[in-house]
Amino acid sequence: MGASRDLSFAEMVQEQSGEPVQRCYFCQKCTAGCPVAYAMDVKPAQLLRLIQLGEKEAVLGSSAIWLCVNCQTCGARCPNQIYLAGMYDALRQMALGEGYAPEPSVYALHRSFLDSIKMWGRVHELTMLMEYKMRLLPKPAIFFDGLVSDLMMGGGLIAKGKISFVPERVKRLKEVRRLYETNSPGTEVEP
């Protein structure tokens, strides 16, 4: 840190997210209320401070930007009306656009989910989960972590008739696929 400061970074984040990140005065209400802060390498308020300081690598390379679940507790409580959830969305897209490695399992899930919608128009859980697991195959440590509990959960849901085998398909899929033409790194680039 330090040597790689990018003094235009805060402005870039502000422009891409529409969120006034420079307003943060580090009251830490966001961190205090964040349900996943305990698992983050960089807590929400720290992330804002790093953005203000131009520590681009520390921000875009953090796993924290992938752990935000978009519960929006932070934004609803921020005394400066910074909606951090929108900021996190922008940071993830910037990270993908600039080739920073995402948190593998989180990225794999979101990407499989979006591929499923592109394929059927609606999410089909079974094939989506198969793609998700396939995406993690090259990373055995992550692939096998939680595999048993996931299979048990999946098996339980199948036994209760809550997983459908046949996808629900949108009729005018062409329209849905046209919506995907956004030129965004999130759906174009594979990291």
Added chain:
Amino acid sequence: MKYAYYPGCTIETTAVEFGRSTNAVCEALGIELVEIEDWNCCGASSAHSLDHELSLRLPARNVVLAQEIGGDIVAPCPACYQNVLAADNRLREDEAWRRQMEEVVGAAYTGQGRPRHLLEVLSEPEALAAVRARVKRPLAGLKVASYYGCVLVRPPEITGWDDPEHPVRMDVLMAALGAEAVDWSYKVDCCGASLTLSRSEIVVHLSTRLAEAAVEAGADVVAAACGICQINLDTRQKHIPALYFTELMALAFDLPNLDRLFKKHGVDPRPVLRRRGLFA
């Protein structure tokens, strides 16, 4: 009352209890839900996580398709609700974008009606009066922890129908059913949502904490208004059953075939409902 109904992808699968009970309860109240023809997935949390523009476009198609039905759009899923709400706002405010969406879908956006969550609709004063009149088996003695989850009432600037820190409309609805809504501090705390598969240990931690808090508050059941909240509570902890608020409505209305829904739960709600004399 007629609404354009946006059921969402989980309503026939992992949240099938929510879908079936929603249909049954609305029918009992004379609320007509007209399903949006050929609706697509809203993108849930994945679209905005990877592609902000896509997260507005996917739900925008549904909003445009809903126009021909007329009336407000109702969604039972909070993620669907929030996404169509954001798309509706952009359709209203950004004319060039609206034209682009209209061109893709081949239909016009008239701006009549607005997206609403099912809980918002069913907790309006007139709806509450209808609910009270329809209750056949008051849920007397049942203690309910009303669980709103994270995005149902946030951000308050866009949703605006209940308090973002201490919402009460589900509690009022539970009281209308004859149940007792307990005081607890986790009404709007997050269950971990979509991390349930990618980082399940976080969801186990959060869901267990929620469940323990509900038990500590003396609740018999948690009432949920979200398919992800419910499935996380139903599969990632064992302390307390989580029912959809519409299932509790169906129970109070004495609607048939509830056993078919209750037996789909991971944490079986029937034992505690029997103990309270509310289920045979």
